Amino acid sequence: MDTYPDDWLTWSGMGDARAKAARYEEAIPYYRKAIELEEKPRFIDNYESIAHICEILGDQEGAIDAYRHVISILVDEYETDPESESVQGYERKIRNLSMK
Numbered sequence: 001m002d003t004y005p006d007d008w009l010t011w012s013g014m015g016d017a018r019a020k021a022a023r024y025e026e027a028i029p030y031y032r033k034a035i036e037l038e039e040k041p042r043f044i045d046n047y048e049s050i051a052h053i054c055e056i057l058g059d060q061e062g063a064i065d066a067y068r069h070v071i072s073i074l075v076d077e078y079e080t081d082p083e084s085e086s087v088q089g090y091e092r093k094i095r096n097l098s099m100k
Contacts, residue, residue: 008037041077
């Protein structure tokens, strides 16, 4: 981290390492820092990771928020059609989480 403090991929990797070790609460700030540093168009992986961790921790609202960010990136940064299967798949995840 000291060698590459502004590299979003380093921060993402640190989040992955903590998540793999089941240190979920510690992983989220690393993913958020990676999101902050990444230039547009961003990958959706960091938000997906946050959503999965939130689901594991029982934080449905956190997962829904992360999935909404995924949709926003797909639509706004990649110009993905909102009616596409990929966007609709995340919409279904949000609906399912909302029903819990």
